[in-house]
Amino acid sequence: MTVNVGVIGVGMIGQEHIRRLMTTVPGAKVVAVSDVDEARAREAASFLSGIQVYALGEDLILAREVEAVIVASWGPTHAAYVLAAIKAGKPVLCEKPLATTEADCSAILDAEAAFGRRLVQVGFMRRFDPQYLAMKETIASGAIGAPLIFQSGHRNASVPAHYTGDMALTDTAVHDIDIARFLLDDEPAAIAVRAPRRNSHAGDVADPLMTLIDMRAGALVAIETSVHMAYGYDIRGEVIGESGTVSLADRSDVVVKANGAFMGRVPPDWRERFAPAFDGEFRAFITAAGEGRVVGPSAWDGYVATVTTLAGVKALKTRKREPIKLGRRPKLYAT
Amino acid sequence: MTVNVGVIGVGMIGQEHIRRLMTTVPGAKVVAVSDVDEARAREAASFLSGIQVYALGEDLILAREVEAVIVASWGPTHAAYVLAAIKAGKPVLCEKPLATTEADCSAILDAEAAFGRRLVQVGFMRRFDPQYLAMKETIASGAIGAPLIFQSGHRNASVPAHYTGDMALTDTAVHDIDIARFLLDDEPAAIAVRAPRRNSHAGDVADPLMTLIDMRAGALVAIETSVHMAYGYDIRGEVIGESGTVSLADRSDVVVKANGAFMGRVPPDWRERFAPAFDGEFRAFITAAGEGRVVGPSAWDGYVATVTTLAGVKALKTRKREPIKLGRRPKLYAT
């Protein structure tokens, strides 16, 4: 009943995933790790018992004891690992982006099609977030009427040193793009990106950005990304329907009244904000893997996200509305 | 169409009333002031034009140009001024308490009865507060079922030096007692007062207090008074009905997100919190006076409040539940 998991990439995110598998996800056992920095892999393994360290992710994937793979390495390495996992017929949970180029995404779609069933779950954890799920449920209930606009706000307190130019789109807005597709149940048709006056703490990063996406059925998606917003990690969202709206609530455990104010807490980072989402994401992956299935955001979702963010990168440069050209959705991903 | 008003007592509250009459209440003109401190009266008058200063409140009441009287002097002086106004047949808006003894309250009830119609409005401004009015309307709508419990919280950031022992009941909780009667449309039957561990900033004042009042129809009123709550002036209230509840909302103009928190503002004092209530109170008084009528909280409401707070003062000492014995409600105050 236990699923043996191998984790490729044990940086901040990979370590968080290992901790989660051990403390909140029944039925999973981490049996192997790999990292481009082998010393880091050995250190991560030292906290666990009976764990194998592989110098190469490809070897981890092929290892007999590994039944399911988690890819949390550097983005440009994702595609090769995912393709190897598909080749090995093992379920793989790949952090976003699925791949950094459209060609690589397409190769993955082709490989999965050739295999004949889904093996890939992409790490769009927001789809498991109770708040977004409640939002989707509200839309489905008809309580706000047909959706016309989705306003999304993605605010980070700060970003790491390696966060450069296009990442506000490829690493940050990519989550908003995926959740917009999920909430509106529609595909993007065109994208434009506006860069207001730059935040003085933003260095080379175009920050903030306002990204506007036209969905095929005509709804408008407006995504604000602000990744140097010192005050905290704040994920905003409002869907405006024909007769009402639904918003992500500001949630705080307590309200403190002191010094002339009533106050709630804004989470400091994604770890806290999306803890229930990651719990759900990993439980879904492990439960499905135990049953020989894969659920959740698919390689198709990863493909569309990459095509859209790359069009966004172009649009930021051209300052024009760029069309988003998607291939035909393979039957494997029929909804 | 203009009502000429005389104001007795031009301390902090009296001056606030004069300012309000001039800036937000059409149809009123302050024509006379009086104060036990005649210099203070002269100073207050100096900011106005064509205003008469009287050494004695009684003379102000009798003055030909004064058509309506506002009593904002020290509590123990209220009764005499109110009786004089009734004798003069002039509408009077008297700050709470109506009188500090049951006997004086009764004398006022008798005088008004003898006059044959209402002349007295008591300064329970909460009855004009939009928030309490919405609360009463919610109860009346049946949305929460029959009320069973009213929890009231009355928190002052601090109190002035002259605020002593019993004032937490006679000056502070008296407002909660009146609004409880208003919301529940019922009279108090018994009162008990609990004094938890004293706030270390409270000196001689029993603070906080928890006052419990049994209403005749069986609802329970629980009043928390905390008058050294540095954080602000915070008026809390929740009516618990058989199937739902209604609470006063925390209202802030804006929500600020900064430094890891989202924050609203708590008003610093009663001036700001109850500005709309005072506006409504004075407009009601002036409008009615212009039409030869008096509306709003009556001498009977003032009488019940005084009897109840005095029973509370006793209950704080006896540590027992003290009955509240009210006379029969005169026809003049039939609802």
Add this chain to the structure above:
Amino acid sequence: MTVNVGVIGVGMIGQEHIRRLMTTVPGAKVVAVSDVDEARAREAASFLSGIQVYALGEDLILAREVEAVIVASWGPTHAAYVLAAIKAGKPVLCEKPLATTEADCSAILDAEAAFGRRLVQVGFMRRFDPQYLAMKETIASGAIGAPLIFQSGHRNASVPAHYTGDMALTDTAVHDIDIARFLLDDEPAAIAVRAPRRNSHAGDVADPLMTLIDMRAGALVAIETSVHMAYGYDIRGEVIGESGTVSLADRSDVVVKANGAFMGRVPPDWRERFAPAFDGEFRAFITAAGEGRVVGPSAWDGYVATVTTLAGVKALKTRKREPIKLGRRPKLYAT
């Protein structure tokens, strides 16, 4: 001390203004009314005492008893009345728009310049709204850092039958445009308008709209207008600064808990939402008029608003970013 006011236009808004002058604005007396529909003018007058009815607004403006003019007639008639008031040297509070063409706005600027001092206050009442004032104060305090983005949402439950195509910009978004200038203390440089899928209740009106304005200093203003949002009249706003944000709070008098939900109230219309703003606007106009001055939003503000909304109307058609070309700001309006 009383200012005698003449009101031109006694439709829904004009009547509301008369009611306000009588009930919440000390120092004002409505002495004359005029309306294109003289019967309606007579009916409005019948509720007041000692009031003169004029068939022509121009005659009302010239009437000896009229000391200050309020223009609440149909938009296209505003310019002529305002010019007449300036010519008569009388302070005039003109509902938005100041004028419907740039030429008329310029004529007013010229006339006021010729007169030598301000006589015109434009009815951008939001500048007197306590919530927007708190927002501006928060920005000024530095609590959120320098503003980068202002997101504004303007939602009407419904619009009257005469509300047609361009009015979402010229009558609705015009308020957001003015308040953006006020909050950011900057002028608009370019405007683009996006029309998502139309609300099925919107008929011929392009609704919703997303209007994007580049301010000269680089901040971005994004205005959502949704004028068939059945749920209520909801004015949203958030200023995103470099380190924090400030938003208009949802304010409700009470929170009701019933039927599985906690609930606050959304105002049904502008009358309720902006009551304190209108109170402030009129008090400012009357107080200043009594002192021979005019304050608040100026003819310049009216001019910029008209130029900007007209550029927006063009942008909606061209689907391009249209530049906003403003004349030089006359010295009369130096800040």
Add this chain to the structure above:
Amino acid sequence: MTVNVGVIGVGMIGQEHIRRLMTTVPGAKVVAVSDVDEARAREAASFLSGIQVYALGEDLILAREVEAVIVASWGPTHAAYVLAAIKAGKPVLCEKPLATTEADCSAILDAEAAFGRRLVQVGFMRRFDPQYLAMKETIASGAIGAPLIFQSGHRNASVPAHYTGDMALTDTAVHDIDIARFLLDDEPAAIAVRAPRRNSHAGDVADPLMTLIDMRAGALVAIETSVHMAYGYDIRGEVIGESGTVSLADRSDVVVKANGAFMGRVPPDWRERFAPAFDGEFRAFITAAGEGRVVGPSAWDGYVATVTTLAGVKALKTRKREPIKLGRRPKLYAT
């Protein structure tokens, strides 16, 4: 590394616990069940694999494969099972109440003392609730000053048919009593209970109740229990300190604006409200059991809760403040 768990009592709560152990608590395996209704036990077991059914809870406790015991049977049976588990030297998580009489509680304290270390965790799951933990942390931070009053509200939408007279204290308020001790870090000294007019849906149950507890250091605890509050399951709490307060926040995933209101969701029952608390409670029990330890609320906490609720039952009848006489706290439970 896996802890084998036996569950005694598989009614609604027991089944919920089994589900939780399987889906959210790594390291636990349910290997045995028992129930007074053996058919129900067999049915519960049928959903699991490799599980043993015992007719008698005592046999389950003694079973070799059972390493840790969960007691979720009818309250009056708890003591015998807990004593048997102590005798067997196996960690036991016992739903509240620990026992229904003071004598039984004392017997458990004695047994644990004789064993020499803790084996009992009592099911006061609120101590693991993130909201209460944030509340406690706020108090500890000094942000609100020393606590003076704790107001607790415990509202159930409805209660099952077997819920009778004293259960509002012994089954409902018992949670508030325990969390009051936890938050204030103090023991109760006296208890009084007020019964307002009864909710017309309450039948024989005294509902609502207002329970007042004097803590030894002088803080006052006021507990409102309302167990027929149709609107939902609503746990309220506010600690009033010397300079500020901290309250449990109303948390909803989303805010919906529709039909003139903005709305959040109130949870329908304890399952949803306290899901994170139960997750934490069980993880703590299983993790500690795996390490040969027991943590969380102790037998002492269960003892104090029972003594206090029984004094409350008496106070409800006598209508007097009843003293709470506790034995000396054994060293095993030193804080």
